[in-house]
Amino acid sequence: MTKHRLQGLILLPIAAGLLLSTTGCSAVIDAVHRTHQETFTDRAAAERGWVGVDAPTWLPADAADIHDLATDDESQAVILAHGSSPLPSTCQEADRRGIPFDTASWAPVLDRFPDRVARCGDYEVMPVDGGWLGWFSATEAGQRPTAAAR
Template sequence: MTPHSPRPSRTDRRVGVGSGIRHRAGRRAALVTGAAALAAASLLLAGCSTLMDSMHKVHSESFDDHVEAAKGWIGVQLPEWIPASATDIRNVATDDETNAVIAAKGGDLPSWCLEMPRQGLPFDTRFGKIGLPDRVQRCGDYEIVDQDGEWIGWYSAREPGAKPSAGAVPVSHLSGSPSPSGSAGGSFSGDAPSGSASPETANG
């Protein structure tokens, strides 16, 4: 006859229950600690990014949509090529605005943008590397490509201290560079209003 195992005493049962509770509590504490560590790491990375921007004399900002971007854009006027329906709009630019890179999701580029040979490349690749495209959309002073459904646009001054125009500027169809009659990075002073094609760009 096989002897039965002795039933655990009430004290043993209480000890077992207590151990289970402590085990679950320990797991919860570990999860909370892990979440706190991740949050702290995120804050640290954000702080490092801000510090690096300051060291390299650049500023960056992000906006949920066009309305917010129009209110909070820093340094220069909000570029008119950014679609009104765009979301997740991000910008990084040198403090003197001589270089800038913009990312925006959704919407269509204005009709005054022209397909032209690429002239330059973004000075900052935090929004994604675009490779070496042969052709880009030229929207005023900005060169723009479609990167997996997201617009990546950049501006690089061709003259010391030049800043980008917000809207259309007359450019040469042969080179993609600003025409002698236009400013290389300043506001377009031709007959067409900012944001619309000039006679030169419209008629080619």
């Protein structure tokens, strides 16, 4: 092996590390964990561009700066929507069954989750400072959330 080739092999991991540290590792992390993330300016943009399933109907009318992290098979999702509008009347208070499957950099840091949440169709939703945090967790193989609040 030539000296230049050996140097190239040594420098390759260093260059890759530098590239990852400067290009937003969330894309790499998403690929490894088989997840995808989306951000939308408002509810209308979310309804047009939601990936994988329909945008959840529980998103308040004034929802803005909406973030979504979901598994590629849509079996798990966590959503943060900023806004002060109430949830739709189809959302009903219920016992919490789960918690979000993952934490994204945009998610609020919570010490604990309430025992009661709003059940909005297949989603569990709770108020957070300045908005709403919702999540979906499949309870059987192949299950994906439906958009409509039941």
